[in-house]
Amino acid sequence: MFDNYDRNIDYLRVSVTDKCNLRCKYCMAEEGIEDSSHANILTLGEIVGLVRVAACVGIRKVRLTGGEPLVRKNITKLIAEIAKIPQICDIAITTNGMLFADMAEELSAAGLTRVNFSLDSLEADRFRYITSRGNLSDVVRSITKAMEMGMAPIKINTVVMKGINDHEILAFVELAKKMLLHVRFIEFMPVGNLPFYKTDRVVTVSEIREIIEHKYELYKGAVIQGNGPAKSYQIRGGMGTVGFISAMSDHFCGECNRIRMTADGKLRSCLFAKEEFNLRLALQNHASNETLADIFSKAIREKP
Ligand SMILES: Nc1nc2c(ncn2[C@@H]2O[C@H](COP(=O)(O)OP(=O)(O)OP(=O)(O)O)[C@@H](O)[C@H]2O)c(=O)[nH]1
Ligand SMILES: C[S@@+](CC[C@H](N)C(=O)[O-])C[C@H]1O[C@@H](n2cnc3c(N)ncnc32)[C@H](O)[C@@H]1O
Ligand code: SF4
Numbered sequence: 001m002f003d004n005y006d007r008n009i010d011y012l013r014v015s016v017t018d019k020c021n022l023r024c025k026y027c028m029a030e031e032g033i034e035d036s037s038h039a040n041i042l043t044l045g046e047i048v049g050l051v052r053v054a055a056c057v058g059i060r061k062v063r064l065t066g067g068e069p070l071v072r073k074n075i076t077k078l079i080a081e082i083a084k085i086p087q088i089c090d091i092a093i094t095t096n097g098m099l100f101a102d103m104a105e106e107l108s109a110a111g112l113t114r115v116n117f118s119l120d121s122l123e124a125d126r127f128r129y130i131t132s133r134g135n136l137s138d139v140v141r142s143i144t145k146a147m148e149m150g151m152a153p154i155k156i157n158t159v160v161m162k163g164i165n166d167h168e169i170l171a172f173v174e175l176a177k178k179m180l181l182h183v184r185f186i187e188f189m190p191v192g193n194l195p196f197y198k199t200d201r202v203v204t205v206s207e208i209r210e211i212i213e214h215k216y217e218l219y220k221g222a223v224i225q226g227n228g229p230a231k232s233y234q235i236r237g238g239m240g241t242v243g244f245i246s247a248m249s250d251h252f253c254g255e256c257n258r259i260r261m262t263a264d265g266k267l268r269s270c271l272f273a274k275e276e277f278n279l280r281l282a283l284q285n286h287a288s289n290e291t292l293a294d295i296f297s298k299a300i301r302e303k304p
C-alpha cells in the first residue's frame with residue numbers, strides 16, 4: 001500500500017520481545033528490560049493474526065527483531081506460521097548471533113529466508129566490552145553455520161563508534177573481501193541507550209568510505225536482496241560486499257518502505273514517530289480484521 005508520500009510500504013519489522021541476552025552499550029542499559037513491561041507482550045497467535053492482516057494491506061516482507069528475537073520462546077513456531085501466509089515472500093531475522101548456531105536448522109526448516117547478524121567487533125575483548133556479556137566465538141560459530149547451510153545473503157550489521165570500534169573498519173572490509181558476507185556499516189543513532197550516545201562518537205558514512213577507499217576499490221555491483229536502506233558496493237577482487245546505512249548524515253526517509261510493530265502490540269509508522277497505534281488494545285476489544293486492517297492502513301497513510 002502507498003502512503004501519502006507515494007512510498008510503497010511493504011515491509012513490516014516485528015519486535016517479538018524487548019528482552020535480550022546481551023547489553024550492547026549503545027542499545028540497552030545494564031539492568032535490561034523490566035519484567036513488568038514484558039507481561040503485556042503479544043502472544044505468538046496474536047502476532048500471526050496481525051501479520052495476516054498486514055499482508056492484506058500490502059505487507060510482503062517481515063523481519064523479526066527485538067530485543068533479541070531468538071530469546072523469544074517458540075520463535076520457530078512463529079516463523080512456521082508466518083511462512084504459511086501466502087502473500088509473505090520474505091521472512092528474515094536480525095540477531096546478535098549468540099543462539100543462532102544451535103537453532104539454525106529448525107529456523108530454516110520453519111521457513112526463515114534470511115538472517116542479518118549484528119557484530120560490532122572482531123576482537124574478543126572489545127566484543128565483550130561492547131556487548132557487556134557476549135562471546136565473539138558464539139557469533140562466529142553462528143555466521144559459519146549460516147554459511148555452511150548456504151543461507152544467502154548473509155549480512156553483518158556493524159555500528160561504527162569513534163574511539164570504540166572505528167579502528168576495525170578495514171578488518172571488517174577484509175572479512176567481506178575474503179568471504180561471501182555483506183558487511184553494512186551503520187551510523188550511530190540516538191536510539192536505545194541514550195546516555196551512551198554522543199555526537200562525537202558518530203562516524204559518518206563519508207568518513208567510513210574515505211578510510212576504506214584509501215585501501216580498497218569499491219564499485220557498484222549486483223543488487224543484494226534486501227528491503228533496507230543500505231547502499232552496497234562490491235570490493236575489487238573480493239567475494240562479499242560492503243554497504244552503508246547513513247541514518248544520520250544522509251537519511252533515507254524518502255525511500256522508506258517500512259512500518260514496525262512493537263512487542264506489546266503498538267504499531268509505529270516510523271522509528272522516530274511519537275504516535276503509536278495500539279493494536280493490542282484493539283485485540284482486547286475484539287476488533288474485527290476489518291478494523292485492524294483500518295488501523296494498519298491509517299498508520300501507513302499517515303507515515304511521516
Ligand atoms: N533510520 C532508520 N534506521 C533503521 C531502520 N530500520 C533499520 N535501521 C538501521 O538499519 C540497520 C539494519 O537493519 P536490519 O535489521 O539489518 O534490516 P534491513 O537493513 O532493513 O535489512 P535488509 O532487508 O536485509 O536490507 C539497523 O541496525 C538500524 O541501525 C529505520 O526504519 N530507520
Ligand atoms: C536493536 S537490534 C535487535 C536485533 C538483535 N538483538 C541484534 O542485535 O541484531 C537491531 C539492530 O539495531 C542496531 N542498533 C541498536 N541501537 C543502535 C543505535 N543506537 N544506532 C545504530 N544502530 C543501532 C543494532 O546494532 C542491530 O543491528
Ligand atoms: S543491539 Fe541487539 S543484541 Fe545488542 S543489546 Fe540491543 S537488542 Fe541486544
Ligand code: SF4
Nearest residue numbers: 252253256270271272
Ligand atoms: S526515520 Fe522513519 S521515515 Fe526515516 S527511514 Fe527511519 S523509519 Fe523510515
